[in-house]
Amino acid sequence: MALSNARRFSVLLVVVLVVALVATGFSTPSADAAKQVFRKQPAVQKGKVLVKKQLLLHQWKEAKQDQRFRPMMNRADKHPANAQTVENEALFQGQIDFFTVHQHAFQTDGGMVHVELSPSDGSVGYMIVPMDPDDDNVYYDGDNLPAGAYGLVVFGGSETSVDYSVKLTGIPFTYISQKLPQWNVTSPDKSFYRMNKSDQKLTVKASTDAPMAVLFVNDDEPLELNNPQDVQQDVYLQLGFNTMSLMALNHDGSALWKGFHVIKPGLKRMGGKDRFEVSANISKEISYRFFRPSTVVLARGDVFTDALSGVPLAVALEGAPILLTNTNGLPTAIKEEIKRLAPERAVILGGTGSISTSVETQLKQLGIQDVERISGSDRFAVSAAVSSKVAEIGSDTAIVVSGTVFSDALSSSSVAGWGGIPILLTLKDQLPASIKTFIAKNPQIENFIIVGGPGTVSDQVKAQLLQARPGASVERIGGADRYEVGVNVIHYFGLPPFALTFARGDLFTDALSGAPLAAYMGAPILLTPSTKLDPKVQRYLDVNEGNTDVVYIFGGPASVSDQVAKQLYGYIP
Structure with missing residues (x-):
């Protein structure tokens, strides 16, 4: 059972919290090599990017499968070709951090795509996803793209902004998005946000220039925001660590995610009538807090x-729980x-x-x-x-x-x-x-x-x-x-x-x-x-x-x- 690259770094799910702690002034351990073996920087950077990719794939598939959002996806697939933008090369650029994700839309007649990503040190990642709600394939450099509409998703692993560029060549483009949507978020006012201990809810306040906005909270069903230009949405969060992201989506399929990690301070008991029910309840918490695993470990x-x-094996296997039997x-x-x-x-x-x-x-x-x-x-x-x-x-x-x-x-x-x-x-x-x-x-x-x-x-x-x-x-x-x-x-x-x-x-x-x-x-x-x-x-x-x-x-x-x-x-x- 060789561990895939994704599995090797899924252990670094926790880096989400570590980065946030650094950003908000919490101290991290000293750099002594023997005591810091589990925080080696190359693995940390790659791990954050892979964790983000898995979370994005989950959210994107959820949105594509939701019947409310299918008209938008279908509209992107039928976007009229622009004769002025027919190219054999497309260059996408921008600034990205761990809490922001860009999706550049394009259409092509198909072929083998070549991708040049900069920086290439593992701090920035990408994937090419079809707009077709029934197509869950993900494409990378050297893959053959069928004709259709796609999103180039770019995501990062740095808490500070990184300039990136992605050049796609080898395929004819019939449409290339020129502009990403934008978000102005006033609440929460920080990417890593701590609620007050007494707070029962968080009111999300934001605005976007996109015609559609979607809110993702943990593993809940995505929520369409009815007034994207003036979002005021109450969110009831679980105690502890919560993931939340806002997705703004243009008609052509270009999109921008703005992510947040929200802490609702408090205490939570993971109980049950016996050790097996406790085990099952902890597994539920793992899948809710992070993402649903494809593997379970039984002991x-x-x-x-x-x-x-x-325990280390379970963590490495894409967030597996240990279920007692x-x-x-x-x-x-x-x-x-x-x-x-x-x-x-x-x-x-x-x-x-x-x-x-x-x-x-x-x-x-x-x-x-x-x-x-x-x-x-x-x-x-x-x-x-x-x-x-x-x-x-x-x-x-x-x-x-x-x-x-x-x-x-x-x-x-x-x-x-x-x-x-x-x-x-x-x-x-x-x-x-x-x-x-x-x-x-x-x-x-x-x-x-x-x-x-x-x-x-x-x-x-x-x-x-x-x-x-x-x-x-x-x-x-x-x-x-x-x-x-x-x-x-x-x-x-x-x-x-x-x-x-x-x-x-x-x-x-x-x-x-x-x-x-x-x-x-x-x-x-x-x-x-x-x-x-x-x-x-x-x-x-x-x-x-x-x-x-x-x-x-x-x-x-x-x-x-x-x-x-x-x-x-x-x-x-």
Whole structure:
């Protein structure tokens, strides 16, 4: 299962938030290479562009399929040819940033298109999309375009404006758009916008010179704005991170998107009657906050090892959730969530002793014909097999945690998912043979971070890591207990306190499914006793009071009490 380029960088969904944090004054970690492996700039730039492409494709397809907008699309396809603009070359230029997208319209009699994009460093991307509502193809350099009307969509990954140019050659043009529509947006007044804690709604105020305007909010149905020249639209947003974009569309199909990331401060509990319902509800949140994945990852719900090893893989697979299951059958809540997502593919973690072949049969009955299993002779071999997939992302760092004590793996799982860092399970005093083999086959990994004190992963394992990879850097993130380890993970990686997630510290089930969501948000997972905050966690919150906007709790009140939730809510300004 080789990871495609899109999959390799889908881990960087969270960069959306990181860029916004930088733009609004939140601090980011230091540039120390060992601690910043998951924020390498070339990958960041490419990741932001790919994330934007996936979001745009989703929104454009939604708009094209909406019956209200089809007359506009059809009109673009029938735009009269302009004899004065028949060319064999078209040059499109403009300024773009991460929050703005341009769509230049053109018509052609068809042929092989050649595309020259500048800059070519990966900070700007493009795609050619048909105006035909029934055609979901996407075209690039060297592709054969059938005759028809198209949009050249240009999007960027920089928070500052970048000058771009795109030259199309090799095809005859019968129409080329001369002017993009424009937006004047007064509310929200910033690309990254924070609502007040008490606000119940956001009123969008804007105007455009285009005849049609569409509002996209998260994964909701697109909303046509009836008066594009004077938009005043109330929007009710979910707590936490929301994506919103305004699309202005001309008659010829040229368009301009203006995007926003809106934070509605607050706390949200991801609960359910059992671990499976919690898992399904977290999956719903992932698809709502980001985009609907084409892959789901399944792990056994009563053991922690396979699921935690799989967090970086799930994040790399285009935003996949981790869905928990019983050994011999899919729980009802998981079946319903799979039906809702309608994924094309499923990846099962663990052998048939963990998840039986009957689950594979049920998945195929639900319409998933592409089912892959990543297995091994034991939890350590599964960890090595999963990590081999994750290693294709290219990280030079691996996280090493106990394969028998879950808490340290929980604390590090979201960071590993964020950065595409493999999680390697080990015995307390012995590095398993399967993990040694993985290290030998992945010479690019030169840094090892042991998470947990010597009581869970001894210094003997540290020595064995150095034997397996002479000259490697081996560091430890320890602490007096599982709660302090979680805080120290935050300090080690310099994670900002903007978004935090919490799970009960003596149970692993809720955090298993929550780790990918935490990774997509760039949030650490902090562990807590059920009925009160641990003093070390509370000290961290006191020091950072006023800097947290979003808190997620994984699990119902029986896992993390309402009293703890009330305390956490009080830290949000």
